[in-house]
Amino acid sequence: MQVAKKPNTLPDGHPDFSVQPSVVLKQPTLHDITEVISRPIETKATLKWYIAFAFSVALLMVELVGWGISFYYGTGMWGNNVPVAWAFPIVNFVFWIGIGHAGTLISAILFLFRQKWRNGIARFAEAMTIFAVMCAGLFPLFHTGRPFLPLYLMPYPNKHAVWVNFLSPLVWDVFAVSTYFTVSLFFWYTGLIPDFATLRDRTLGKDMVSKIRKTIYSVLSLGWRFSNRHWRHYERVYLILAGLSTPLVLSVHTIVSFDFAVSGLPGWHTTIFPPYFVAGAIFSGFAMVVTMLVFIRYIFDMQHLIPIDTLEKMNKIILLTGTLVGYAYGMEFFIAWYSGNLIEQFTFINRAFGPYAFAYWVMISCNVISPQMFWFRKLRRSVPIMFVISIFVNIGMWFERYVITVTSLARDFLPSSWGWYNPTLVDFMLLLGSFGMFFTLTLLFVKFMPVVSIAEVKSVMDGAQVHHHHEEDPVDTEATIIGGQPA
Amino acid sequence: MSAQEQKLYALTGLFEKPEEILHAADTARKRYRKFDAHTPYPLHGLDDAMGLGESGMGWLTLIIGTTCMLLMLSFIAWVSLVDYPNVWAGKPYFSLPGYIPILFEVLVLTGAVGTVLILFLIVSGFPRNNHPLHDTAYMQRTSDDMFGLCIEAADERFEEVSAREMLENLGAKTIIPVYYDVKEARSGLSLANPLFLGFAVVVAITVSGAGYFGLNRMVFMPPFNWMSVQPRAVAQETKMVFKDQRSMQQPVDYTIPRGYLPETFGKDQADEMGKYLVNPLPQSQEIFELGKEKYESRCSVCHGYYAQGDGRLPADVGLNGLSLHSPKVAEQWTDGRIYHVMTYGQNLMPGYAKQLTRDERWAVIHYIRALQRSLNPKESDMQ
């Protein structure tokens, strides 16, 4: 694959791959790939990036202030009460955890299914997973009334001589979420190592700055040498991680759904929750990935790396999962009616027509109706449309959790203890702030790390993998060598 | 620099096409043992071209994962059956279904983390940034767009000339000899390094400083609250709101709490007490036992276990009580009279009203009577 004829190029001499709608583009040299992916890291950030970054950091500050207030004065600063003891923070937690799932799904499950188109976005999606889980993790941590005692949730030998309750879904959560975070992190970092090595070798270490860069990359790359004796184990481990992450990602949201499903509260106590939550998670996750990709594409002019095909494929998955979720909503009602349990029935009718009906209908229209647009190829492939819809889906999925959490609690068994939930300013600060944290981390990532896996892209290029037929060992080795021309 | 000063590490050749490196590796395999191929991405087929077998990492994961999972299970079992059995919602002490999520997560976590760590730290021997191949033109190309074959000088069949010739024959675009980098080779981690020591000290001071502040100051500031300092009054502490600044107040004079009716007769009414008061308690087994217990804890110190005035105090203390078998006590004194002494005291003996409740005092009197009786029993007692 010598570069016979160059494809039409960008002003700076680099090929403009976006003209060819294919994940991995026709005709680029390996070097081109390296160039394209490393360029944003090595060049100065654009003004667009700085604006976006400033905005996100501002939001992040809002979150920090929010956490400070809640930590110092207590959870009373939120709208939570009895009966609605869980509200915004838990909603946000489930929302963010859900977002995270897309990343693992793309990087692991699609990897196992050998979906080549994933390579363009896998790295980015994994990063999103990690950031989303970080955003999510803060909420349960600070959600407790005494946030300075998170250790109590760990089974460690203590002077109370008491252990955790291994039957509590919250303890399952602790295990699930920490596992999910750690494994995703390892998965992500494992993928990054060869790319860091590439960056390391591209940095010549002439002046001070690039010396520092080189040091950092050397440390991060652990000294990777592209040795095939490493590659062969590396590839296997990567496969194993993908294999482990797949059931993991399913288990995590299943366990998160147990937080609700295991309790006895009408509207929570539902066996459909695990699949329903997982579908929802993938749904929201993909929506978020689309939102971010469209955004990033715009900020970094990466149309050539993240072609429209990829987005279209994701929109198809959004359509699928959205419909699944819609089915789950319907099924909940059916079961409530079929169970003949008065309290259950009341809960669901109350959801749709009670005081919190607005939330319910926002959820329905955003999650079930809006994705249906994706039946049409034109809309699937239109960037503005998918951007809007993906935003809708994010909103809808947030409201789904709101509906499940708040409306069920506000109208539970005893009418005497029915309550009403009003979020406070701090609640909103934390909700918006978490987005700030997410954007900030994402922007830092796209600026300082290879957004696309260099090695992976190279490995799936046309002609990157050749069929090798094992030659018989000739009788006279010497002869072959001296004979010069190999067979 | 010349070969005298430098020691050759390996001879490397760079190729442009994957086919070439496959062929090259295949060829090299037949001559050398210590050689390696470097490719910008995992190149399928290179493994058997180099004659490397299946990677066994999968088994590792399985072993680590399952082991840790079983360990976790046994830990949970120990906690919930042995160390701290608890009833939650009337569930059995050990209910496996509830543990499955945790077990699964532990399996995944340990499996994944273990494998990755072993891969990089042990199998690949990372972190390692002083390898001769680092910062060579060879490495720079292999990390980017070329495929490299590297034949190490350490191989016993290595000869620079033949190796170079072979690489040329295989069609290597460039052939680069790689030497040991002297500086790198030397750089071991020396603890004598003042930089490191300085760093260690700084870390030590920061850690202990933070630890001190955190554990002794911060955790006792708001919002931290351990409910150890309770906003309430308990016994034997200061309470500034009271005039005497004590949490324990004296009851008001002349008031009478339930169960504390004053004695009918005062300190000076010994005879009336002896005259009018009779022992209200029956002579039952429990009463005698109560009396015995109280007598031996309170009275026997001076009066002796058998009330013979042989207390356990050394004689020179001069507190040895009188024998209670004296005819005065044994015959003349009524229970009420003894009660008066026990209540208000007599001579050296203090009153025991604070130490013994009324019933206890009466019980002790029964016991004393029993002791007296035991010294000169009547015929009737013999049966």
Added chain:
Amino acid sequence: MDLQQKNKPLYWQSLEELNSNPEVLEAKNHEFKKGVTEDFDIREMSGISRRRFLAAMGASAAFTLTACKNYMDKGEIIPYNVQPDDVIVGRPNFYASTVTSRGQAVSALIKTREGRPIKIMGNPDHPIDQGKMRPHVQSLIMSLYDPERVAAPLKGSAGVTWEVVDEAVGSALRSLSQNNKKAAIVTSRLMSPSAKKILDKLSQKYTGLGVFNYSLTQLSPRLSAWKKSYGVAQLPEINWTKADVVLALESDFLGAEGTEAMSLGFSKRRDVMNDKGFSRLYVAEGNLSLTGMNADYRLRLRPDAQYELVLALANALQEQGLALSAALVPQAENHTLSRFASSHGLAESSLKHLVNDLYKNRGKALLYAGDRLPESVHVLVNTLNADLGADALYQRQNAPFYQAQPSAPAELAQLSKDMLAGQYDLVIHWNVNPAYDLAALAYADALAKVPVSVTLDTHLNETGEKSTFVLPIHHDLESWGDFEAYAGVHNLQQPVIAPLHDSRQAEGILLTWLADDSAQYSEKLYHNYLKNNWQDTVYRKTNSLSDFTTFWQGALHDGFVSLKGTKINYGSLNVNALSQVKRPKLEKDYLLSLHYGYATLDGEFANSGWLQEIPHPVSKVVWDNYAAMSVTTAKELGVKTESMVTVTLPGGSGTVTLPVLEQPGMADKVIAVELGYGRSKAGEIGTGVGVDVNALIDLNSDSPFIAKVDVVKAAGSHHLVTTQLHHAFDVPREQDLHTARGITHEANYPEYEKNPESAKMHGHKTFNITSTHVYEGIKWGMAIDMNKCTGCNACVMACNVENNVPIVGPDQVDRGREMHWIRLDRYYSGSAEEPTVTQQMMLCQHCDNAPCEVVCPVNATNHSPDGLNQMAYNRCVGTRYCSNNCPYKVRRFNFFDYRDRFKEAFYHKDMNQLVHNPEVTVRSRGVMEKCTFCIQRIMWARQEAIREKRDLKGSDVVTACQEICPSEAIVFGDSNDPQSSVSQYRKHVTAYHVLEEFNARPAITYVTKLRNTYEKV
């Protein structure tokens, strides 16, 4: 170098050596060979550097370890320097004493720890109160430790010595006669014989000194009516246990107008456990009162139509064949029942039932007129009662006793008129607050005209503010005293703690003034006077054999002396009384009905945060009063709940604007408002809570509390904070959920009598998938009798005091964060006009399969071997999952450190902290809490049992709520012991669990609510 090499051949010193050693290179560069990491081997480090390294590490470790020590100051230990005979450190003492409100004296048992009172409980031995106590007097423990108490004599706002005051008062008294001016001592209802004696002596000594005693809660014309009807100003006690049929006319005798004895007596006839049979309660009232909620038949009736009602009943009874007394006949004629029913929109059927019941149960039936009704109605009721033979229910023994006739409104009006005219030189207020109470008389202005005015009180109130001097007097718990609130039952009051401030015994002050010698006062002064007075009154009457000292000590010990044989005797009914009273005329337009506040009574208790936060038994509103009106009336006025109305007395004498609450079950055109709010000088807590409506008390009319008024919509709105959402009568799917969901269960009493099974709740079979946990030994359980429970909130208060339940303030209650461990749930069914009300006491059910336990991640809540659902506060991190998973929502969460937050940490002041029960943890922020079944009492009982070498019995433990409950609706004990009354209840046919099908297996059993009506449920 060679030498060195000999010494340590292991180490390479130079590059040459290194290079000449290929193995090392091998090792360094070939990771597939063993010993890769040799270059990190400690043995290869140069010795000196290792030592330095270890030193550094050691140092840092040492630093870190020192940091792990905890330097918190634990304070010092201060023992008694003189150990009192009757105090054992760590053991509580119980003093029998008496606590009073302005209208009541309740015999109490005061729990102290090391000389500090920590709880006021009822005195179970007392013949009348029987250890029962309504919320108000319980809250006195908090007012004792109120940091805002007057600490020293005040002149205006400046401090002043007692001598100065004594001199000022003395001279004023002395000079009365020569410049013939008048002086007045205004006090609350006189219940103390000794005090009465002192007052008499004073008024004898100083001519022109008049004594007035009143309290808004005692303004009832009942007494004068009795005087008219029977010739003596003595009320009998009603024997409620004998009454089969009771018609309460605008009377809240189970609530704000009643006493402990009434609730107790009434509830004895609501007991499924005895065979006395249920009484039937008819209530005719305009407002929906607590009594109305407990009625079997409720008649919505304007208060001013009560007279007609009684006449109509008389008429109908006459038709039945009852012989009416002569004076009644002419009045009753052509007041036919049907006409009355139709004109007031009442169901004639229930009126017919009423008439039949009254007639059938002659001698066991009773009409009971409310305190606030005019004299005429009382006289009429007395007459009809006499005809019905109701005097068989009048109990002449231990009847309510008045040391002196309460001053009539007219007298009070006269007093303030004379004060205004400047006829008074000196006015002394003792434990009254006329400046607030008598706003209608403009008493405050009149007071300004008095040269020397003195206020004796524990707290600075509106009157004190306007007086020349404010004298701090001892709190009930600091003072001596005696009370005879019921004829022949003499309560004693003894101090349980030395005065906290420079206050004096009120009676002692009076005695000094009587002696006119400032030096005479001492703490002993009144104590001795009291003793002597008892020696020649009570002691003489008892003609007991023991000497006085013994008698006195015994009396103090018991807290009371009950003299048998003291009967009040009144002659036969004077039938002409009826003609003497003027018959009230029936208004057609808006009618104002003023009620005593359930929380504040007449405002005396407005400053108790505990009481303010206890939900109103009917509307569940906290921290506020409001104008309650029926939905129809609200529509008529064009107002809704929380919009404002202006209420004006016709004369324009009083105008008040307050928020509206649409109260189901109220008679139309009736505006019901509670007194006791809007205090302008009550203290940090009570000042400015609610609206002051005392200006609407028309003291010149014959019914001060019920008057015709003009009502108009006013601008603005005011948010009313409730602990329960307003019931939505217009949402069909939310109707009657409490019965549909198996929360409450109701049955018909006559049916039940015929066939008990009919009252059984039809539950489904529930089962566990796992083996159920078996509890050996004691298993604690509780039974709550919904027939006896009246909803008086006494249990809530007792629980608050016992368990250090914090006060959170209206804003937090509004957020839904009230902390009460006991909730009294109120459910409406039926229409907004004629609702049926069901009440249910709801607290932690201590379920065997407690859903809260299994979800707690940190194991902070789990099940104890004796069946308690226990909380480990300090293990709780506050995930609040337990609360979510609790089907009864009885768990309470400390969203803040409430003591620290409420009113700028008012309840965190050192003084306030003394009120906390030292046997119960004060919970911090972020901790979940709930009913513990008074675990501290259980542990105490267990400890005692161990000390006494016996087994713990279920009956050893009495929970705070059970002990105080005025209707004995709560039973606690060992449900494993088949003999215990709890297991009797659990076995009973009417027993059921709330949400039985949830299969949480609660430890609390409820008794089916039996309605004693002719119509089936």
